[in-house]
Amino acid sequence: MVAFIVPGNYGAVIGVALGAIPVLGFVHGIITGTLRKEAKVPYPHSYASMELCKENAKAEQFNCAQRAHTNFLENSSQTMLFTLVAGLKYPEWAAGLGALWVFFRALFLYGYVYSGKPQGKGRMIGGFFWLVQGALWGLSIYGVGRPLFSF
Template identity: 40%
Template sequence: MSLTIEIPAQYGYVLGTVTALFFVNTYHSLLTGSYRKAAKIAYPNCYASAEQAAKEPAAFQFNCAQRAHANFIENLPPVIANILIAGIKFPVLSASLGAAWAVSRVLYARGYTRNGPKGRFIGAIHSIFGLAISILSVNTAYSLVKTLW
């Protein structure tokens, strides 16, 4: 038994959104690098020490930028997978939610680095977009599995 999956014509939007996420990652990397340079935190140190961050605002901002970037890359693989899966059935909606997730991750990083941990809430809506994409992905997977029954 085989299953044929048709990719909708609008799937290009899905691929465009996933591609854009790599640029968001680059933004995070550049942001973190600029704060690393300002804080004079040498490689291979991932973070400034707690003592440095308590004394030096630049070190604290670097830690915030680094954490925002780490949080982004922790969430990136499942979001990409879910966008690609959901896009099979819901190409425009999954691409739109993925784009909204990307924008909210930029806002999250900017808020976190400028205003500390409380500043990240400006982009925290990414959680809702991620959940919506996951639900669409589950729906798509269920639809495909259901055809096998």
Template identity: 40%
Template sequence: MATMAIAPDYGYVLLAATSTFIVNIMHMLNTGAYRKAAKIAYPAAYAPSSRTDADAHRFNCAQRAHANYIENQVSTLGALFIAGLSYPRVAAGMGLGWSVCRWLYMKGYSEGAAGGKGRYRGIAYMLFQVGLIGMAGWTGVSTVLGW
């Protein structure tokens, strides 16, 4: 039976995980600012489709960027924590890269470019996310096989 010890470098993984919480707070503040500018009252999640003004559009873009973030954060954190057991520094670097790209995604998407094209500024988050998932899978395989 394989055993696993947590290396002191795992602290970097925890710091990278913390960066995702900070980016989430940035999303909350960003969306709140666009909500205020568009004068969208709570509890409405989005501006109604009858609103065609730029402020409403940018609010919807900011809200969608945040929703996309929270849709991806959980699986990325899981992969980060698992991958970090075997590759703490690499996983932490990828986790931090993911957070930076997600911030770029938020800033770009919130600008309200046609078709949401501004989000492509941070689209590299997918590479970090897939890399972390792959490393997490490899950590599982190597643990089961006792490598």
């Protein structure tokens, strides 16, 4: 039998990892779906062709939204896990960093899709999510590994 001791303030960690992060994923899906329709990109195609992007600005915007969404999906599950794990030892830090990650991911989405910068370069305004994600990974590994290496 394994027992986990969950801190009393772990609710904020759950709120971020299992609430705010999935809500942001839902927002990504709504934006991408709306732009897919406007760009006239049929299913099952994931992206608009270069030719379509040249004739329809919405197609390029759809591609940016689709890439932002894909990048979110590539990173969200591990970030949720590391937030939950780090929160077992450091709930305030984990909840704070998780919320900051959501904030920077929202900026990343906004910059990628709505900045009007070519090739989605507006995403850079939210690029700090990588640093926050790294901090969550480190905090989680430190929290789990620390008892293993204490002398």
